[in-house]
Amino acid sequence: MISLWTDISYKRKYKSLEGNEKTNVLIIGGGLAGLLCAYKLHKQGIDYILIEKEKICGGNTKNTSAKITFQHGLIYNKLMKGGGYEKALMYLNANMKAFEEMKELCMKNQCDFQEKDAYVYSLDNAKVIEDEAQALLKLGFESQVEKTVNLPFNIAAALKFPCQGQFNPLKFAYGISENLNICENTFAKKIKGHTVITDKGEITAEKIIITTHFPFINRYGLYSLKMYQHRSYITAYENGPDIGGMYVDEAMNGMSFRNAGNYLFIGGGDHRTGKKGGGFDEIRAFAKKYYPSLKEKYAWAAQDCITLDDIPYIGRYSLLTPDIYTAAGFNKWGMTTSMAAADILCDEIMGVKNENTEVFRPSRSILKPRLFANIFEAGINLLTPGKRCPHLGCALKWNKYEKTWDCPCHGSRFSENGVILDNPSQKNLKTKLK
Ligand SMILES: Cc1cc2nc3c(=O)[nH]c(=O)nc-3n(C[C@H](O)[C@H](O)[C@H](O)COP(=O)(O)OP(=O)(O)OC[C@H]3O[C@@H](n4cnc5c(N)ncnc54)[C@H](O)[C@@H]3O)c2cc1C
The missing domain is CATH 2.102.10.10 (Rieske [2Fe-2S] iron-sulphur domain)
Known part of the structure; x- marks a missing residue:
């Protein structure tokens, strides 16, 4: 079960760590979040090493559906109600900036980037869509409410964000990582003060960034209470119709759709990892009903970390670990939030003030x-x-x-x-x- 991206993208190889090293910043984990941190530090001329236990982007990033958008379901109305105007605005600004940066980088690296409108639809509740549009208007962003979309079933309403994007995440990753200081096949076993013990040697760093998808130090930060993982399934159908945009259902267990070349991706069957859910059966039953003539070519699955309040944890790992940082809990929206994380963490490391950090602070209240x-x-x-x-x-x-x-x-x-x-x-x- 390999993803379309894994099948069609070339690979880049990196050496492993050889002996002990010293550096200013050590990044642990070479998924999209870690790579973007490395890319930003590299641009700033800061000394860093990124270590990855297997191959870069061989974790969940190789199995993403790769829609680049700051439309993250119906997050903005929820944030306005839960955290207030300021926090919702920080979230929007951080992700809008990240979207622009991702788009610019996509233009410089051949990664099949295409501009597409993003839609979040509801099957039965037009009000939640209209409320989201109102919340966004208060934040200064004008979205559009639509009553129909280019999908083969009826909806109550959909919210359109024009001119968002989609790409091939592995081509992008291999493109941006060309000159980065990366050690593959180097597994971080534990951290002792400022030294990370790996299976290939020890690295001492002034600052450590943990981008291992789920943060791996249990002793600090309470991540095992603050996150769980949610698994989703994707199938790619050959010669699918052009649906003209990227679509997600506002319901947690709904379906998602996008094109990639001549493929139609259908995502769904979601469930908490380790629990029962629709899986591939649900998607295949849907495809049989609505797209009976299409032939399945790829089927794969992935999971992402879900936080207590749908906002990622980006910043200091815990109050007790001042030189360790993390970026995790992307709630299935890691394409822009990984870039937002790279912005925030690099600013933090360079001592530059970033206006959007507070909403993502990992040590915020957990009473949810x-x-x-x-x-x-x-x-x-x-x-x-x-x-x-x-x-x-x-x-x-x-x-x-x-x-x-x-x-x-x-x-x-x-x-x-x-x-x-x-x-x-x-x-x-x-x-x-x-
Ligand atoms: C089905 C699905 C569809 C999605 N679609 C979208 C979408 O359309 N748009 C969007 O914005 N987001 C989407 N997401 C979310 C997005 O894919 C993820 O948020 C993102 O890929 C996570 O990247 P990451 O760098 O945190 O994790 P990963 O890609 O998993 O990277 C973590 C890396 O750390 C390495 N690692 C782990 N432990 C160690 C260790 N001890 N030492 C060294 N290395 C280690 C791993 O090998 C791995 O390579 C989707 C998620 C899912 C599940």
């Missing part, structure tokens, strides 16, 4: 309803008998679609034979399971 849902899920799975996850000991669940063992608490995943596929676990399972 999702915290209690996460605690409940952890409690249940810690008490459930069965094979244990090496991360914090929750019971693993068998995923029949992908033939993997998945953790419902924090989203670690393991192959049939116990090999780690997705963190936060840092270890393989001890025994072969099947």
Whole structure:
């Protein structure tokens, strides 16, 4: 099950770490977030090393649907209500700036970038769409409410953000990383003060940025309470119709659509990792009903970290670790929020004031309803008998679609034979399971 991007993009290879090193900034994790941090530091002439445990963008970034937009579902009305005008404006400004920067970089790197309108639709609730348009207007951004879209079913309403974009994330990643100081196949095992111990040697750094998708130090920052992972499935159909835009359902478990060359991507079947959900069956049933003549060519899945308030954690890892930073919890909108993270973290490291940091501060209040849902899920799975996850000991669940063992608490995943596929676990399972 490989993504279209993995199949059609060329690969770039990097050396591994050789011996011990010293640097100003060490970035751990070479997904889009880590690469963009490295790119920005490189541009500023700051000494840095990026280490990646396997291949750059071999994690979730290779399986994204790669829509570049600051339309993140119906986030703005929610932010206005929950955090107020100032925070919603910071979120919008950070992501609008990030969008422009991504677009500029796409223009310089051949990555099949195309300008497309982005739509978020509701099947049955026009009011939530209209409320989002009003919230955006108060923030100074004019979106458009539409009653129909170029999809084969009826909707109540959709909100259009004109002139957003889509691209091939791997071509982009290999393009921007050409001259970066990257060590692949270098696994960060632990951090002792300012020294990171890897499987290839030790690196001492003044500042450390953790962009490992799910932050891997358990002792600080409470990330295991503050995040869970949500898995989504994508199928690519050959010779699909041109749907003229990029679409997401406002409902958490709805469908998403975009074109990529002559393919039509349909996304959906979502569920909390380790729990039951529609998976590929749901998408295939949908495609059979609405696009019966199309032939499936690729099918793959990925997951992203979901925060307590739908806002990523970007900034100091915790109050007790002043020189460690993170960018995580992109809530399935990591194309612009990774760039926003690179902006914020590089400014922080260079001592430059950034107007948009506060809304993303990782140490903000955790008293949100999702915290209690996460605690409940952890409690249940810690008490459930069965094979244990090496991360914090929750019971693993068998995923029949992908033939993997998945953790419902924090989203670690393991192959049939116990090999780690997705963190936060840092270890393989001890025994072969099947
Ligand atoms: C199905 C799906 C569709 C999506 N579609 C969109 C979209 O259309 N638009 C959008 O904006 N966002 C989208 N997203 C979200 C986006 O794909 C992610 O937010 C983004 O790719 C996450 O990038 P990352 O760098 O945080 O993580 P990753 O790409 O997972 O990178 C983390 C890297 O860290 C490395 N690593 C981990 N631990 C260590 C260690 N100990 N030492 C060294 N390296 C380590 C891993 O190997 C990995 O390469 C989607 C997400 C999903 C699940």
